[in-house]
Amino acid sequence: MTEILRVERLVKSYDGFLAVNGVSFSVAEGELKALIGPNGAGKTTCFNMLMGQIRPTSGDVFLGAERITGMRPRRVWRKGVGRTFQITGTYQTMTVIENVQMALLSHHRRLFDLRSRAWKLFRGEAFEFLRIVGMAEQADRPCSELAYGDLKRLDLAIALTHRPRLLLMDEPTAGMAPSARVELMRLVAEIVAEQGVSVLFTEHDMDVVFAHAHHIMVLNRGELIADGDAAAVRRNPKVQEVYLGGGTLFAAEDANA
Numbered sequence: 001m002t003e004i005l006r007v008e009r010l011v012k013s014y015d016g017f018l019a020v021n022g023v024s025f026s027v028a029e030g031e032l033k034a035l036i037g038p039n040g041a042g043k044t045t046c047f048n049m050l051m052g053q054i055r056p057t058s059g060d061v062f063l064g065a066e067r068i069t070g071m072r073p074r075r076v077w078r079k080g081v082g083r084t085f086q087i088t089g090t091y092q093t094m095t096v097i098e099n100v101q102m103a104l105l106s107h108h109r110r111l112f113d114l115r116s117r118a119w120k121l122f123r124g125e126a127f128e129f130l131r132i133v134g135m136a137e138q139a140d141r142p143c144s145e146l147a148y149g150d151l152k153r154l155d156l157a158i159a160l161t162h163r164p165r166l167l168l169m170d171e172p173t174a175g176m177a178p179s180a181r182v183e184l185m186r187l188v189a190e191i192v193a194e195q196g197v198s199v200l201f202t203e204h205d206m207d208v209v210f211a212h213a214h215h216i217m218v219l220n221r222g223e224l225i226a227d228g229d230a231a232a233v234r235r236n237p238k239v240q241e242v243y244l245g246g247g248t249l250f251a252a253e254d255a256n257a
């Protein structure tokens with residue numbers, strides 16, 4: 001499988017405190033990979049270094065063959081790394097499709113045409129992205145009316161307009177009801193399979209992770225302690241120690257057993 005992302009010995013130190021401590025991993029083309037770990041494990045710090053928000057203390061990040069370590073977020077984004085956030089970034093005063101058109105204007109570098117007819121452009125293309133996330137029927141609704149789960153799907157459509165090779169999703173299901181979480185990740189898994197985009201996501205809901213991720217990485221106190229498929233990660237003694245000690249991981253699965 002072709003590697004889309006490779007991270008080598010990534011370190012982030014805050015006054016000697018190692019928030020991320022020598023983390024190495026890769027993400028393959030068309031892979032849906034989870035990065036999990038207890039609070040404070042270093043997941044967000046890792047994500048921020050991949051996207052250029054934080055400069056690593058040492059180590060390297062490669063996108064395909066290109067070294068992108070320390071590049072600014074906008075450049076990393078232009079190179080094909082998209083991101084969705086825990087809090088949705090949609091414009092509430094616009095309709096669903098206008099939000100997607102706005103993202104397309106940015107993608108096609110036409111944002112400054114706003115006073116001209118550019119605003120009318122890309123409606124067909126925008127519909128296509130709404131269709132991918134199952135929201136074409138809601139195209140002309142104001143965003144302010146949308147349910148939270150729909151806003152998340154719209155966020156996903158907006159992220160896809162830039163045709164990312166790799167999409168980083170920071171706790172995509174945060175704040176959602178359990179059934180809606182599984183639904184959203186099912187949609188993400190479909191998009192990975194159909195569009196060929198790779199997705200790396202952080203998540204606290206283990207049902208979501210173990211149901212959909214192709215591979216799972218576990219961070220603990222800044223160190224990567226596991227990287228494998230669901231069965232291997234479940235069996236990993238270090239992972240069991242970290243999670244079963246707190247009694248949280250696999251709780252739902254154990255209850256179903």
Ligand SMILES: Nc1ncnc2c1ncn2[C@@H]1O[C@H](COP(=O)(O)OP(=O)(O)OP(=O)(O)O)[C@@H](O)[C@H]1O
Pocket residue numbers: 014019037038039040041042043044045046
């Ligand atoms: N700017 C900073 N200065 C000092 N310490 C920091 C800074 N940012 C993060 N940390 C510390 O680094 C560690 C990792 O934080 P990080 O937010 O990456 O963890 P996380 O795995 O994303 O946690 P959560 O699941 O709670 O979001 C934590 O101990 C945090 O307090």
